[in-house]
Amino acid sequence: MTQHPMPDERRPANDGPKAAARNRAALVTAAREIYAEYGLDAPLSAIARRAGVGQGVLYRHFPDRAAVATAVLEENVRQVEQAAAAEDATLADALGVMTWHLTESAAFIGLLHVEGAGGRSDIHAHALALSERVERGLRGHLTDGHRLSASDDLMLAVAMVSGAVTGPTREDRERRALAAWRLLGVEVGPVRPFNG
Incomplete structure (x- = not known):
C-alpha cells in the first residue's frame, strides 16, 4: 500500500x-x-x-572504486596545499597536516611512494602529479640551508616517515610518525586536518 x-x-x-x-x-x-x-x-x-x-x-x-579513492587523495593533497599556502604558515604547520593524512590514509602513503610504483600508466601519472603537488607545497617553506633543502631530501624524509606510520590505532601511527620526524631532526606542528 x-x-x-x-x-x-x-x-x-x-x-x-x-x-x-x-x-x-x-x-x-x-x-x-x-x-x-x-x-x-x-x-x-x-x-x-x-x-x-x-x-x-x-x-x-x-x-567506480578508483574514482572514490582518487577523490579522497585529491582532498588529502588539497588540504596539504591549503595548509602550506595559509597566511603565516610554516613548514612545521604543513608537515602537521600532512602527517595527519599519513596517519589516516594508507592510500595517501602509497601516493607518496608512487615514484617506484608500477601499474597502469594513467593511474601512475595521476598519482605522480599529486605527489609533486605535495612536494611543491612543502618545498615552498624550505629555507636555504634547511636540513631537507637538498634536491631529494624532502620527499625522501617524507617517504621514511610514511614507512614508520604503522600500528593498529591512529594514535599509534601518529606517535610513530612524530618519533620518525624527531629522529630526522624536523619540527612538526600540531597533527590535525586543515580547517582553513
Whole structure:
C-alpha cells in the first residue's frame, strides 16, 4: 500500500545542487574513514552507509572504486596545499597536516611512494602529479640551508616517515610518525586536518 502525504504533512525540500555537493563531501569524508579502518578494499556500500546516502547516490558521484579513492587523495593533497599556502604558515604547520593524512590514509602513503610504483600508466601519472603537488607545497617553506633543502631530501624524509606510520590505532601511527620526524631532526606542528 502506498502512503500519500496528508495535506498538513510536508515532504523534505529538494535542495538540488546543494544536496549534491553535500552528499559528495559526505561521501569523501566517509570514504576516508572507511579506508582508514578497513583499507582500500572496503565495500563501497559501507562508504554509502557511513555517508548516510544510498549506493545510487555514491555511483552518481563516483562511477567506480578508483574514482572514490582518487577523490579522497585529491582532498588529502588539497588540504596539504591549503595548509602550506595559509597566511603565516610554516613548514612545521604543513608537515602537521600532512602527517595527519599519513596517519589516516594508507592510500595517501602509497601516493607518496608512487615514484617506484608500477601499474597502469594513467593511474601512475595521476598519482605522480599529486605527489609533486605535495612536494611543491612543502618545498615552498624550505629555507636555504634547511636540513631537507637538498634536491631529494624532502620527499625522501617524507617517504621514511610514511614507512614508520604503522600500528593498529591512529594514535599509534601518529606517535610513530612524530618519533620518525624527531629522529630526522624536523619540527612538526600540531597533527590535525586543515580547517582553513
